[in-house]
Amino acid sequence: MQIRPLRLGHLLLPSNVLMAPLAGYTCYPFRMLAYEMGAGLCFTEMVSANALKYQDRATKRLLFTTEEEPIKAVQLLGGIPAVMEQMAASELLAEFSVLDINMGCPVPNVFKSGEGSALMLDRKRAAAIIRGCKKSGKIVTVKCRTGIQEDEMFTAEFARLCEAAGADMITIHGRSRSMMYDGRPYEREMELAKAAVSIPVIANGGIFSVEAAERMLSQTGADGVMIARYGLEHPFIFKELTGKACEKSPLEVVTEQIDLANRYYEETFVLAYIKKLASYMMKGRKGTKQYKERLHGSGSLAELREAVELIFGEGTG
Numbered sequence: 283m284q285i286r287p288l289r290l291g292h293l294l295l296p297s298n299v300l301m302a303p304l305a306g307y308t309c310y311p312f313r314m315l316a317y318e319m320g321a322g323l324c325f326t327e328m329v330s331a332n333a334l335k336y337q338d339r340a341t342k343r344l345l346f347t348t349e350e351e352p353i354k355a356v357q358l359l360g361g362i363p364a365v366m367e368q369m370a371a372s373e374l375l376a377e378f379s380v381l382d383i384n385m386g387c388p389v390p391n392v393f394k395s396g397e398g399s400a401l402m403l404d405r406k407r408a409a410a411i412i413r414g415c416k417k418s419g420k421i422v423t424v425k426c427r428t429g430i431q432e433d434e435m436f437t438a439e440f441a442r443l444c445e446a447a448g449a450d451m452i453t454i455h456g457r458s459r460s461m462m463y464d465g466r467p468y469e470r471e472m473e474l475a476k477a478a479v480s481i482p483v484i485a486n487g488g489i490f491s492v493e494a495a496e497r498m499l500s501q502t503g504a505d506g507v508m509i510a511r512y513g514l515e516h517p518f519i520f521k522e523l524t525g526k527a528c529e530k531s532p533l534e535v536v537t538e539q540i541d542l543a544n545r546y547y548e549e550t551f552v553l554a555y556i557k558k559l560a561s562y563m564m565k566g567r568k569g570t571k572q573y574k575e576r577l578h579g580s581g582s583l584a585e586l587r588e589a590v591e592l593i594f595g596e597g598t599g
């Protein structure tokens with residue numbers, strides 16, 4: 283079994299099963315859940331360096347964390363080396379010991395602005411951003427894809443560039459930008475990248491079961507795996523992979539998420555977040571139409587709790 287603790291810079295992550303950054307989902311409560319279930323490292327969703335620079339309120343909320351979060355890792359999105367360097371070292375990110383640079387986002391607006399996966403095409407700028415962020419003294423990691431087009435991938439070469447610029451770890455989403463979120467990830471590309479560098483390489487993409495995670499590790503030789511959508515669908519995947527003891531039921535999990543979110547966020551956020559999370563956790567279940575209507579029709583926390591009890595309560599799983 284290749285599940286084990288993972289060294290990352292001066293940190294020893296409790297496991298090499300990581301939770302991916304997911305915009306709209308990986309807020310503080312969800313990260314706490316993933317850590318509790320055995321995830322070795324969890325990231326905030328991507329935070330725009332430009333928005334942060336202008337102290338955008340909604341953006342600052344994405345950075346919310348507390349002393350309780352075991353390891354604090356932020357993901358930064360940006361294409362201007364000077365801004366990235368400045369934000370990496372800024373007081374706003376002082377609490378975060380790990381900084382991940384988003385070099386994988388495929389979204390057209392992001393790509394056109396020279397951010398996310400566009401950085402894979404501009405190696406000089408990518409390297410300058412890594413070097414600049416490293417000056418903050420944080421552990422700097424990179425999350426990228428296998429390339430831009432499926433017929434022209436250059437994962438190993440890009441991994442080497444990241445390592446040479448000072449990255450402490452690289453996570454590869456094994457799909458090209460053109461594949462967006464579908465299609466089988468290229469294990470061979472990840473394997474070549476792993477063989478090309480000595481920093482830890484994490485394999486991501488298409489892991490929707492314990493077996494898929496194990497296969498990914500053995501096929502790629504990667505140092506760890508990163509789970510994304512399946513972590514929302516089935517947060518128990520982390521304990522199933524790591525063997526961490528945690529006997530909570532889906533109802534307990536969602537109820538605790540409501541409580542934790544309610545402690546720190548306003549009601550509209552809690553409602554939106556729990557509706558999205560519960561929808562993911564219902565995936566694959568049949569006959570959920572009336573439950574979904576109840577969930578999405580909830581206009582208050584009390585109604586939300588009732589809907590969640592109905593959906594995840596005994597006998598409904």
Ligand SMILES: Cc1cc2nc3c(=O)[nH]c(=O)nc-3n(C[C@H](O)[C@H](O)[C@H](O)COP(=O)(O)O)c2cc1C
Nearest residue numbers: 302303304305327328425455487488489509510511
């Ligand atoms: C709703 C959604 C939001 C995402 N947000 C981010 C993000 O903020 N930063 C990032 O690096 N990747 C983001 N991703 C990509 C995932 O982290 C991951 O690389 C991708 O979903 C592939 O993994 P999977 O096949 O296991 O889901 C997002 C993906 C989805 C579906």
